[in-house]
Amino acid sequence: MNVKEFEKELMKISKPGSYLPLEMNLLNVSFDERPVRFILCYPDLYEIGMSHAGGKILYHVINNLTDFALCHRVYLPKPDMQAFLKEKKFPLYALESMKPVKDYDFLGFSLLTELVYTNVLKVLELSHIPLRASERGEEFPIIQAGGTCTLNPVLLSPFIDLFVIGDGEEVMVELARLMKEKKELNLSKREFLERAVDLEGVYVPSLGKRPVKKAVFHGLKKEFYPVSPVVPSVEIVHDRIVVEAMRGCLRGCRYCQAGFAYRPYRERSVDEIVSILGETFENTGYEEASLLSLSISDHSKFNELIPSVMKFCNARMIGLSLPSMRVKGFNPDLATQLMRIRKSSFTIAPEAATERLRKVINKDLSEEDILSLVDGLFERGWSKLKFYFMIGLPTETDKDIEALAGLLWKIYGISRKYKGRKHLAAGFSIFVPKPFTPFQWERFISLEEARKKIDYIKEHAPRSFKLRFHAPEMSLLEALLTRGDEKMAEVLEMAFKYGACLDSWEEHFRFDIWQRAFKEVGIDIEKEIGEKTIDEPLPWDFIKGVVSKKFLLKEREKAYREERTPDCRIVGCHGCGACTSDEITKLKEFPIPEKVEFSLPPVKKREFPLVAKVAFFFEKKGKSRFLSLLDINRVFTRIFRRFGIPVKYQGRFNPHPRFSILLGIPTGVESKNEIIEVELYEEFTPDNGLIERFNSVLPEGLRFKKAVSLGKKESLLKKVKEVIYRIEDDFDIGMVKDILVSQELKNRKGKMVQVSPLVADFSVSKGIIELHLNVVNGRILNIQDFLFWIGKDLSSVSVEREIVVGL
Known part of the structure; x- marks a missing residue:
């Protein structure tokens, strides 16, 4: 094939x-x-x-x-x-x-x-x-x-x-x-x-x-960072500019493998971050940006960084996401300033609900910090808040779980002080002991314990909270695999052969398959998830340069004493073993901001009056026929932004560009001639050079042909003479003709559809149908309905269309 x-x-x-x-x-x-x-x-x-x-x-x-x-x-x-x-x-x-x-x-x-x-x-x-x-x-x-x-x-x-x-x-x-x-x-x-x-x-x-x-990339050299990344046409989870502002974290949260694995601490300068952001926007046209790090507000120049980044983003209608903000000391006014372009939800991650347990995990955060931030956000008009917690942490007791439900009630109580509907959500993961963390020796709680804790939270949390729990069985599997040895490889291979795949997706996860594999290999699950003794060898002991076992044991002892370990940049090196002497000395150049505090100058509200319109003619052929209408919209949005087309925006909180593809083309259909009409807030005259620049970066088969300036209220839809479809396959010619002269038929969704008024002309010969369709009240005959009537679909025939316009 x-x-x-x-x-x-x-x-x-x-x-x-x-x-x-x-x-x-x-x-x-x-x-x-x-x-x-x-x-x-x-x-x-x-x-x-x-x-x-x-x-x-x-x-x-x-x-x-x-x-x-x-x-x-x-x-x-x-x-x-x-x-x-x-x-x-x-x-x-x-x-x-x-x-x-x-x-x-x-x-x-x-x-x-x-x-x-x-x-x-x-x-x-x-x-x-x-x-x-x-x-x-x-x-x-x-x-x-x-x-x-x-x-x-x-x-x-x-x-x-x-x-x-x-x-x-x-x-x-x-x-x-x-x-x-x-x-x-x-x-x-x-x-x-x-x-x-x-x-x-x-x-x-x-x-x-x-x-x-462990290999360490020193310095985060700019030439090693992509400023012209591949830009997908189809929708993905995080589709935006990503600038790695810093690598490594010294907060020392004792459950967090990334915090220890990515040491030593390195950061980019403000100028370099803004430079990467600018170059990436010019090469992508993205609508959103994110500063990647484990704790962005720990950047030594955070109070300079955010105004510089926001100035750039505001000027180009880019929404900024800061997914790793430190809650302690965060001023709610700053959240409002950060969301000037696109206002979404605000995320807070207390992890644990009691001061005692937060000391155990080394999370420097008080209940007062949490509730003060919540109150400030609601006061300033925020309506969507998300919270993340962890259950099953070392030393956790029933009182900690009870306090968790109590904290949700306190948050709910604050929300009731303010008018308007509130969207409150809380996500709960189950603690998994990871290699190279102070908790690598700890036990993973049993499924029975996990379910008991989950049931308590469900029963006692406020009904207004949308609760989401990570499946205990999935967490159990993660705990077994993360500390697994050669014997666990046999389980993995056997589970795979029995059909295990896509285990991180709840709809595909099959714990019964894994149970069968563990049983047949002869592994005792309860023993494997139990606490490890500190003198037994661990499978990963031969890996060096992450953090030392001596340091991890010291941190574990402090956890059980409920003692915090401050960031190295506050009190000096703790001797984790991940940094060279030069890197330890260099930390003095990156002090943590004493306060998360900056001011952004007022931004004049941007007006987008309708000044002009332009129509672009384009074709969709070859591989691009597999792009959906939403995919094409996504591609064109970024093309227009990338090349500075003054597209009019609409919407208060999540503004979107104003353009429309006439008579939207279905996925799987090729086209010789399609039309997109774009509303402009400034006078703009496209030229052939612009068309060439568009085509130099568009996906294969998607090409602009020409541009025509329109009046402010003009639309080419009224000038469409006909839409021609050419369909190739083997057909029952008589049946096709009978369908096309029918007054009305029931479509694939069960609704009656007028047929003959929408068909201007047609010809049917062996292997080819050519339809000439009228535009009636801004719509045409749905080609997928027609294929349904003749017993075909877009996976079984070749379809090409062309919009014919009288200019």
Whole structure:
């Protein structure tokens, strides 16, 4: 089955645009132009994987900081696409090239949660690559993995050739050089791995356990950061500009693996952050931006950073998101200023409800801090608040759970003081002991305990709160995998063979499969989730350079004494072992702001009067036929913003651009001629140069043809002469003719539809139907209804349309 035949049948799949290179800013380098080829995989669905900032960084580094290596991407397909690939015997392929994954030199997985481990195996299976490293010969890619999960690489060792522990920017370039050398010298895979193991941060399971020092990327050099990231056309979870403002965190929350794993602390200057933000906007046209960090308000220049970033965002109608704000000392007035463009919900993460338990986990936050912030937000008109808590923490008692419900009642009581409907939500995760945290030895609570706590909260929390609980069984599995050893690898493989996949998605998670696998391998779940003794060896003990075991034990003892450990930048180095002496000295350059306090100058309310309109004519062909109307709207919004088109905005809290695609074109239909009308707040005359610039960055098959200026109240809809559809397939000619002369028929949704008044003319011959449709009251005959009447659909026929306009 060739690629063209494969594409034709993609209409049978949900969101087919996710499986094709229909993105902006794709690398313009072919597979054969560079000798070293990486393919990166975030082993989850496209909309999740494309939201991963780390993958974007590595994609940029390989493609732009070498001239001999390229990097493409692959994601785990949805179950319907998985079944389709198997049915057609079509191997999983790279988005950019449509070439099989197994044709690449490296297949690299980014692992941020243990619940994607079965997804890794599914990607290998769909790629026609043996699961176990010992079964893979020279013809298969090097399978590598990185991310926080690889701080315990032992469980996945039978399946992975090479792990990158720590920061990957510089290591990936070195691996690319080694692969180039391998090819030039005709080295074996074994010889390559023997050389790779000498790189900092690289662990090769087949060469045995040896001390591996975590790789650290010092300085956050700007050239290593993407300012022209791939921009998806289809909807993803976090679709926005992401600027990594800082890496590492010294707050020391004792449950937080990322806080210890990403040390040492590094930050970017204000000027560099704003520069990256500006360049990225110019290359993407995004409507939203986020400053990535574990605690953005700990940036040493936070009070200078926010005004600078907000000035830029306000001028370009960009909404700013700060997802990791420290609550303590936060002024509610600042929240109002931060949401000048797009006002959404505000998130507060107390984690625990009692002062005692917050001391145990080293969360520097009082109940007064929480309630004061809540009161201030409601007073200033905020109506949507989200809260995050953790249950099952070490030393937690029934009183802590009772206090949690009590805290929700206090929040609810404050909300009642203010008029208007309030949207209150609380999310609850279950504590999972993670490697390289002070709690790595702690037990995971039993399912019975977890359910008891959940039931109590459900029964005693205010009804006005929308409560969401992480499934206890999923948390239990995460706890088992995160501390797993070689024996747990057998469980993983067996569960996968029994059908486990997409375990982080509640609708796909099957705990019974895992229970069966644990039983057959002979693993006692209750024993595995129990407390570890401090003298027993841990599977990850050979990983060095994260934080020392001595430091973690000291922190654990302080937790049980209910003592806090302040940030290193406040009281000096605590000797965690993650920083060099130079990095410890450099911390003096990054003091934590004593107060989260800044002022933004008043912003004049922006007016968007309707001054003019312009109509762009475009075509949608080839792969772009798989884009939906919403996808095309998304693409055009960013194109207009990217190139500075003065599009009129509408809406008070979440303004959106004013344009419309006439007679919206269905997914799966090609078109010779479509029209988008754009309202403008300034006079603007498009030229051919603009059309060329548009087309230079649009996804394949989506092309602008020309532009026509319109009067303020003019619309080309009134000038549409007809809409022509050309349908190719085998038909019953007599039946088609009978349908097209019918007065009315029941459509695919069961409603009666007028037919003959909407059909101006038609011709039917063997294999071809040509419809000439009238526009009646701003609408035309729905082509999907017509296909339904003749027993067809858009996955079984070829359809092209053209809007004919009299200018």
